[in-house]
Amino acid sequence: MDKRAIGVFDSGLGGLTCVRELRRLAPGEDLVYFGDTGRVPYGTRSRETIQRYARQDVRFLRSFDLKAIIVACNTVSANALAELRAENDVPVYGTIAPAARVAAASTQNRRVGLIGTAASVRSGAYERAISALDPTLRVYAKACPLFVPLVENGRNRLGDQVVELVAQDYLTEVKAKEVDTLIMGCTHYPLLSAVIAKTMGPGVKLVDSGAECAAAALRDLEEKGLLSGKAAGESRFYVSDSTEDFARLASTFLGESVTGQVERVVIQEY
């Protein structure tokens, strides 16, 4: 047993979909969340900038005594995971491998779709992970750069004409490939799952990369005997922009009100 907290970070609020699953599966864990709301989005930036930002995010998290770090951001997982693992002496969990495993196990017709940010898709990380599991699987990837701004502007619901049109525009190509499994390769996208499901049509399984990452990290911590054993854990939230804006939006991602402390961090000092 290890009572230390688990650190979780994302470019912004998307990683809270992972926190939600961590809380559901392991309510006894203490969590420290950092959302880089002052520099979001990461998915449109260069690999070099993503790596610089990710290192600062981890340096901030490591100012706490942590037993593990969860990279609840596909853009960082796809562009900086190896570096973060090499530089840290605690387990660092990413989103790519768990979602790839679930997708490979789920597909019946061997055709998997992948949607994500420009930087995630450009990295080819999902294709490599899936190919390593089963080289006969075909992956059809599509960058969806407007999905994150749509979600962050609260335009994620069925019936919103703009988000439905954008989804149609992005997903038509992937749908035409007749995939039976679609990886939502960005932790913002679960908030679009109703729109994505409607656009893809019935019979397509959606894989939630944030939730799968949470489940995989907890399985590994359990195997290593590192779960807390406590009845109820606490969550602390840190952001690099306004804490009020965070509190207002975060409940959408968490599926419940933010309880516990929310503080602001000057991330560029880390």
Add this chain to the structure above:
Amino acid sequence: MDKRAIGVFDSGLGGLTCVRELRRLAPGEDLVYFGDTGRVPYGTRSRETIQRYARQDVRFLRSFDLKAIIVACNTVSANALAELRAENDVPVYGTIAPAARVAAASTQNRRVGLIGTAASVRSGAYERAISALDPTLRVYAKACPLFVPLVENGRNRLGDQVVELVAQDYLTEVKAKEVDTLIMGCTHYPLLSAVIAKTMGPGVKLVDSGAECAAAALRDLEEKGLLSGKAAGESRFYVSDSTEDFARLASTFLGESVTGQVERVVIQEY
């Protein structure tokens, strides 16, 4: 005459619409442009973060020997201009007052529309500027948070269904107020002017805040005897993310290929 360069900055690429006008009106001026492409957008962030970023941008520009600074960003002009003026001993020009003057002079029916980022609209800066010129003018403001991501994803043209639908969604309310003049209160928006003009319908004058800012700054420098007197000036470009991405996109904003040096800056060190 003053042969020193003029510094120009923006959260990203939008300020290049101002550079384009500076080059057209005053080809003899040397320009140093900084685009904070590693932290764009500013328009969704808090006033405090906008001020912190703007101060760093100006500190970087002042590592050159400049005769003036042009804040080619409405979000910064609306949220940090007074601070930047107080902290700098060279003229600092913003976008709000020049565009407000042109709009006030242009409107016949005394109804002016304003579109901009969330932070620009929230600041109320345009309303104050217009009311100071003529308190009988009515201003109808609408934040258009998806316009910047659309432009940055190259979705700015007539015929793109998504941008036309978003424009309709944002502008219907302003159009219903029967404004005869609409301030494009974000230096990204001139790239959407065809879409905006079509949506607003005939008889609405669009005011380009970046172009008006350039013209006003040059008039003031001329009055002060500070223009360069050179036949041909040079432009240097600095960005905080990938220089390749910049060179690729910048020509859209500049209306010509980027000639001259493009370099990367680690802006958080300023």
